[in-house]
Amino acid sequence: MADGRVERGNQTRRAVLERTVKIASVDGLEGLSLGKIATDLGLSKSGVFALFGSKEDLQLATVRAAREVFVEHVVRPVREAPPGAAKAWQLFLSWLEYSGRRVFPGGCFFYSVSAEFDARPGPVRDEVARARADWIGYVERVLDEARLAGAFRPGFEAADVPQLAFEVMALMELANAHSVLHEDPSAYERAGRGILGRLRAVAAAPDELPERPPAVDYAV
């Protein structure tokens, strides 16, 4: 089963998801409207509906599509780097860029939809929670690989990794939240400074990390 008839459907699906991830980052997954999307893309409401089966399935597909964008922009640029503190720092910088350059117009997609669904049981919340858990797992893995590569001072043990990951992610997410709500890109510099402070505090060779984060050159 290859090309042609089903390919057209896949293209339409991709076109729809291209819109929905953007819309959802601003208005939330509940703000998606089949009719609106159909009109925007010159399709019929029932056509869009048929492509996904239900609104909930469209929401789930949107989360998965956003996940791919996230991986593409945040994880992939760093994936091949050798383990170490520098790789971790690159990963976090990559996230700050992803958020600050508004890959999604409403800031980080997962920040928005996590807050939207965090207290509402259901498949969508489960999918969002899974995506977030995977992201946390990846951050912790990168940090632990750095630790195993001897990037951190003696005394910094495996058990300290989740705490460090937590503190770094907190800074990243507040940068996103603050910059979007207050249209203040300086939050990214604050976050970068905080992250570097945490990394340099535990790094075996702090001087291999920059003293300060790069200046933010994107206005929001």
Add this chain to the structure above:
Amino acid sequence: MADGRVERGNQTRRAVLERTVKIASVDGLEGLSLGKIATDLGLSKSGVFALFGSKEDLQLATVRAAREVFVEHVVRPVREAPPGAAKAWQLFLSWLEYSGRRVFPGGCFFYSVSAEFDARPGPVRDEVARARADWIGYVERVLDEARLAGAFRPGFEAADVPQLAFEVMALMELANAHSVLHEDPSAYERAGRGILGRLRAVAAAPDELPERPPAVDYAV
């Protein structure tokens, strides 16, 4: 203009807002429905509508009501304490309790609605942004009063206060987010540990602060 006729209206308004702040912390301010609220309280939809004038006004009133609850639970218990690092730590603990004990069933009200409205211009977003800005200002003031009281090491200057406030608030908010989405109260301990780490790192007398945060005794 005193009691009786207008008092009944005020009581109804209060009853409505008591519901809406809880609903909004779970389903968002957009999830409020005049009809649902009216049915729940045994009123007519138009009656509720008339009390507030429009849905947007109801949303604004809800934000203001939530703000009062926030001040009551977070700021008031600490307000009279003498300036210093201990007061700051008490304030942050107070926030973690407010979030963790689910004063609002969906976790921190302002976390939810900030994420909901951060990218949508309008009066509601402005009100939310103002509330958040005031909260940031209060945190910075408490920290600066501690600084002026000599609570921090020499070298810690006024210019460092916003950065410290940013890092502390990041930890608090991720504790809220993580605990709600993953039903994992251990995030509050991580946040507490991180906050204490930051405070002790700059405190003139670190030993007057606890080494570890109190164990969390609330399950979420």
Add this chain to the structure above:
DNA sequence: TTACCGAACGCACGGTCGTTCACTCTGTCG
């Protein structure tokens, strides 16, 4: 060629939404 499958359409449904309007009732106040 025939038989099928999936994309996409048009239409209609039942429901909910915020809002409007005319109305009743009753404390408050000149």
Add this chain to the structure above:
DNA sequence: CGACAGAGTGAACGACCGTGCGTTCGGTAA
């Protein structure tokens, strides 16, 4: 006392929502 104001009602509105059904059309596979 009489006039006003504000709480609350009930019915109706127009708009939009997600969903279901029947159908058309064209690419795919036997």
